[in-house]
Amino acid sequence: MSKPSNEIPNRKLELYDKLIACNPQIERKGKTTPYTSLNGHMFSFLSKEGVMGLRLSKDDREVFIQKFNGNLIEQHERTMKEYVEIPSDLLEKTEELSEYLQKSLNYVSELKPKPSKKKN
Template structure:
Protein backbone atom coordinates (compact mmCIF):
# COMPACT_ATOMS: atom_id res chain seq x y z
CA UNK A 1 0.00 0.00 0.00
CA UNK A 2 1.48 3.34 -1.03
CA UNK A 3 1.63 6.37 1.22
CA UNK A 4 -0.85 9.17 0.50
CA UNK A 5 0.76 12.01 -1.44
CA UNK A 6 1.19 15.12 0.67
CA UNK A 7 1.11 18.37 -1.22
CA UNK A 8 2.48 21.68 0.01
CA UNK A 9 -0.34 24.19 0.65
CA UNK A 10 -0.59 26.43 -2.44
CA UNK A 11 -0.54 29.70 -0.47
CA UNK A 12 2.71 28.72 1.30
CA UNK A 13 4.33 27.69 -1.98
CA UNK A 14 3.32 31.02 -3.52
CA UNK A 15 4.82 32.94 -0.58
CA UNK A 16 8.06 30.94 -0.82
CA UNK A 17 8.26 31.47 -4.58
CA UNK A 18 7.63 35.20 -4.11
CA UNK A 19 10.38 35.43 -1.48
CA UNK A 20 12.88 33.59 -3.70
CA UNK A 21 11.81 35.49 -6.81
CA UNK A 22 12.61 38.83 -5.20
CA UNK A 23 16.33 38.00 -5.13
CA UNK A 24 17.91 37.56 -8.59
CA UNK A 25 20.95 35.80 -7.06
CA UNK A 26 18.77 32.93 -5.82
CA UNK A 27 17.32 30.14 -7.93
CA UNK A 28 14.56 27.90 -6.65
CA UNK A 29 15.27 24.20 -7.13
CA UNK A 30 13.35 20.99 -6.47
CA UNK A 31 10.09 19.83 -7.98
CA UNK A 32 8.40 18.16 -5.00
CA UNK A 33 10.39 19.79 -2.20
CA UNK A 34 11.29 23.38 -3.11
CA UNK A 35 14.72 24.49 -1.90
CA UNK A 36 17.58 26.87 -2.56
CA UNK A 37 21.28 26.09 -2.62
CA UNK A 38 24.59 27.59 -3.61
CA UNK A 39 27.94 25.85 -4.05
CA UNK A 40 26.26 22.54 -3.13
CA UNK A 41 24.92 23.82 0.21
CA UNK A 42 21.17 24.03 0.75
CA UNK A 43 20.11 27.13 2.67
CA UNK A 44 16.31 27.18 2.58
CA UNK A 45 13.51 24.74 1.86
CA UNK A 46 9.78 24.26 2.19
CA UNK A 47 8.65 21.06 3.89
CA UNK A 48 5.70 18.98 2.72
CA UNK A 49 3.41 20.69 5.26
CA UNK A 50 4.50 24.14 4.08
CA UNK A 51 6.90 24.95 6.92
CA UNK A 52 9.96 26.87 5.81
CA UNK A 53 13.41 25.96 7.09
CA UNK A 54 16.19 28.53 6.89
CA UNK A 55 19.90 27.87 7.46
CA UNK A 56 21.59 30.56 9.54
CA UNK A 57 24.95 31.14 11.17
CA UNK A 58 25.17 30.39 14.88
CA UNK A 59 24.94 34.09 15.76
CA UNK A 60 21.96 34.78 13.48
CA UNK A 61 20.26 31.52 14.48
CA UNK A 62 20.22 32.39 18.19
CA UNK A 63 18.88 35.87 17.55
CA UNK A 64 16.23 34.56 15.16
CA UNK A 65 14.99 31.92 17.60
CA UNK A 66 14.80 34.43 20.44
CA UNK A 67 13.23 37.27 18.43
CA UNK A 68 10.58 35.16 16.68
CA UNK A 69 10.07 32.63 19.50
CA UNK A 70 11.00 29.91 17.04
CA UNK A 71 12.99 26.70 17.27
CA UNK A 72 15.34 24.52 15.29
CA UNK A 73 13.77 22.83 12.28
CA UNK A 74 12.93 19.14 12.43
CA UNK A 75 12.64 16.92 9.36
CA UNK A 76 11.95 13.19 9.26
CA UNK A 77 12.28 12.89 13.05
CA UNK A 78 15.65 14.60 13.37
CA UNK A 79 16.72 18.10 14.35
CA UNK A 80 18.46 20.08 11.64
CA UNK A 81 21.08 21.86 13.75
CA UNK A 82 21.71 24.88 11.49
CA UNK A 83 18.11 25.42 10.36
CA UNK A 84 15.43 27.47 12.06
CA UNK A 85 11.72 26.98 11.65
CA UNK A 86 10.24 30.10 10.05
CA UNK A 87 6.97 31.07 11.79
CA UNK A 88 3.93 31.28 9.49
CA UNK A 89 3.37 34.98 10.16
CA UNK A 90 6.98 35.74 9.15
CA UNK A 91 6.61 33.69 5.96
CA UNK A 92 3.75 36.05 5.07
CA UNK A 93 6.00 39.08 5.69
CA UNK A 94 8.31 38.48 2.75
CA UNK A 95 9.93 41.91 3.11
CA UNK A 96 11.17 41.17 6.63
CA UNK A 97 11.95 37.54 5.82
CA UNK A 98 14.05 38.56 2.81
CA UNK A 99 16.61 40.08 5.22
CA UNK A 100 17.06 36.68 6.85
CA UNK A 101 17.15 34.90 3.49
CA UNK A 102 20.02 37.22 2.52
CA UNK A 103 21.81 36.44 5.81
CA UNK A 104 21.37 32.76 5.03
CA UNK A 105 22.75 33.19 1.51
CA UNK A 106 25.72 35.16 2.87
CA UNK A 107 26.47 32.48 5.47
CA UNK A 108 26.33 29.57 3.03
CA UNK A 109 28.33 31.49 0.42
CA UNK A 110 31.24 31.56 2.89
CA UNK A 111 31.29 27.76 3.26
CA UNK A 112 33.74 25.69 1.24
CA UNK A 113 32.00 24.57 -1.98
CA UNK A 114 31.02 20.92 -2.12
CA UNK A 115 32.57 18.94 -4.98
CA UNK A 116 30.20 18.29 -7.86
CA UNK A 117 29.30 14.76 -8.93
CA UNK A 118 29.34 15.64 -12.63
Protein backbone atom coordinates (compact mmCIF):
# COMPACT_ATOMS: atom_id res chain seq x y z
CA MET A 1 0.00 0.00 0.00
CA SER A 2 1.44 3.38 -0.95
CA LYS A 3 1.53 6.12 1.61
CA PRO A 4 -0.25 9.43 0.96
CA SER A 5 1.73 12.20 -0.68
CA ASN A 6 2.79 15.11 1.50
CA GLU A 7 3.34 17.28 -1.54
CA ILE A 8 1.08 20.21 -2.25
CA PRO A 9 -0.67 19.92 -5.63
CA ASN A 10 1.53 21.76 -8.15
CA ARG A 11 -1.31 23.84 -9.59
CA LYS A 12 -2.28 25.15 -6.13
CA LEU A 13 1.33 26.01 -5.34
CA GLU A 14 1.69 27.84 -8.67
CA LEU A 15 -1.46 29.86 -7.97
CA TYR A 16 -0.31 30.71 -4.43
CA ASP A 17 3.11 31.82 -5.71
CA LYS A 18 1.46 33.89 -8.45
CA LEU A 19 -0.71 35.62 -5.85
CA ILE A 20 2.25 36.38 -3.56
CA ALA A 21 4.28 37.69 -6.52
CA CYS A 22 1.61 40.38 -7.10
CA ASN A 23 2.82 42.26 -4.03
CA PRO A 24 6.55 43.07 -3.77
CA GLN A 25 6.12 43.77 -0.03
CA ILE A 26 5.33 40.12 0.61
CA GLU A 27 7.84 37.29 0.73
CA ARG A 28 6.81 33.66 0.61
CA LYS A 29 8.38 31.58 3.36
CA GLY A 30 8.34 27.90 4.25
CA LYS A 31 9.56 24.95 2.22
CA THR A 32 7.04 22.26 3.10
CA THR A 33 4.18 24.55 4.13
CA PRO A 34 4.31 27.84 2.21
CA TYR A 35 3.23 30.87 4.22
CA THR A 36 3.58 34.63 4.56
CA SER A 37 4.22 36.58 7.72
CA LEU A 38 4.96 40.07 8.96
CA ASN A 39 6.47 40.98 12.32
CA GLY A 40 6.08 37.39 13.50
CA HIS A 41 2.41 37.14 12.51
CA MET A 42 1.50 34.60 9.83
CA PHE A 43 -1.20 35.94 7.52
CA SER A 44 -1.53 33.37 4.75
CA PHE A 45 -0.59 29.76 4.16
CA LEU A 46 -1.14 26.87 1.81
CA SER A 47 -1.87 23.52 3.47
CA LYS A 48 -0.38 20.25 2.27
CA GLU A 49 -3.80 19.52 0.72
CA GLY A 50 -3.54 22.71 -1.34
CA VAL A 51 -6.09 24.70 0.67
CA MET A 52 -5.24 28.34 1.24
CA GLY A 53 -5.95 30.12 4.50
CA LEU A 54 -5.99 33.91 4.81
CA ARG A 55 -6.02 35.91 8.04
CA LEU A 56 -8.48 38.80 8.02
CA SER A 57 -9.82 41.36 10.45
CA LYS A 58 -13.22 40.65 11.99
CA ASP A 59 -15.02 43.01 9.59
CA ASP A 60 -13.18 41.73 6.50
CA ARG A 61 -13.77 38.13 7.60
CA GLU A 62 -17.51 38.69 7.90
CA VAL A 63 -17.69 40.35 4.47
CA PHE A 64 -15.58 37.59 2.90
CA ILE A 65 -17.64 34.77 4.42
CA GLN A 66 -20.87 36.43 3.27
CA LYS A 67 -19.63 37.26 -0.24
CA PHE A 68 -18.04 33.88 -1.01
CA ASN A 69 -20.27 31.68 1.15
CA GLY A 70 -17.04 30.89 2.97
CA ASN A 71 -15.90 29.32 6.19
CA LEU A 72 -13.22 29.65 8.78
CA ILE A 73 -10.41 27.24 7.98
CA GLU A 74 -9.65 24.16 10.03
CA GLN A 75 -6.16 22.78 10.48
CA HIS A 76 -5.26 19.74 12.58
CA GLU A 77 -8.89 19.44 13.72
CA ARG A 78 -8.93 23.00 15.09
CA THR A 79 -10.70 26.06 13.74
CA MET A 80 -8.33 28.94 13.06
CA LYS A 81 -10.55 31.78 14.28
CA GLU A 82 -9.05 34.62 12.22
CA TYR A 83 -8.47 32.66 9.01
CA VAL A 84 -10.87 32.10 6.15
CA GLU A 85 -10.63 29.18 3.76
CA ILE A 86 -10.11 30.40 0.21
CA PRO A 87 -12.43 28.60 -2.21
CA SER A 88 -10.55 26.83 -5.03
CA ASP A 89 -12.25 28.89 -7.72
CA LEU A 90 -11.21 32.13 -6.01
CA LEU A 91 -7.59 30.96 -5.82
CA GLU A 92 -7.73 30.93 -9.63
CA LYS A 93 -8.73 34.64 -9.65
CA THR A 94 -5.42 36.23 -8.71
CA GLU A 95 -6.48 39.84 -9.23
CA GLU A 96 -9.63 39.54 -7.11
CA LEU A 97 -7.88 37.55 -4.39
CA SER A 98 -4.94 39.99 -4.28
CA GLU A 99 -7.29 42.60 -2.78
CA TYR A 100 -7.92 40.29 0.17
CA LEU A 101 -4.23 39.47 0.49
CA GLN A 102 -3.59 43.22 0.83
CA LYS A 103 -6.33 43.49 3.46
CA SER A 104 -4.67 40.64 5.31
CA LEU A 105 -1.27 42.35 5.16
CA ASN A 106 -2.84 45.60 6.37
CA TYR A 107 -4.47 43.78 9.28
CA VAL A 108 -1.31 42.09 10.57
CA SER A 109 0.71 45.27 10.10
CA GLU A 110 -1.50 46.82 12.81
CA LEU A 111 -0.73 44.03 15.29
CA LYS A 112 2.00 44.37 17.89
CA PRO A 113 5.18 42.69 16.56
CA LYS A 114 6.03 39.36 18.14
CA PRO A 115 9.51 39.09 19.66
CA SER A 116 11.96 37.09 17.56
CA LYS A 117 12.69 33.53 18.68
CA LYS A 118 15.93 33.31 16.70
CA LYS A 119 19.04 32.64 18.74
CA ASN A 120 22.16 34.66 17.99
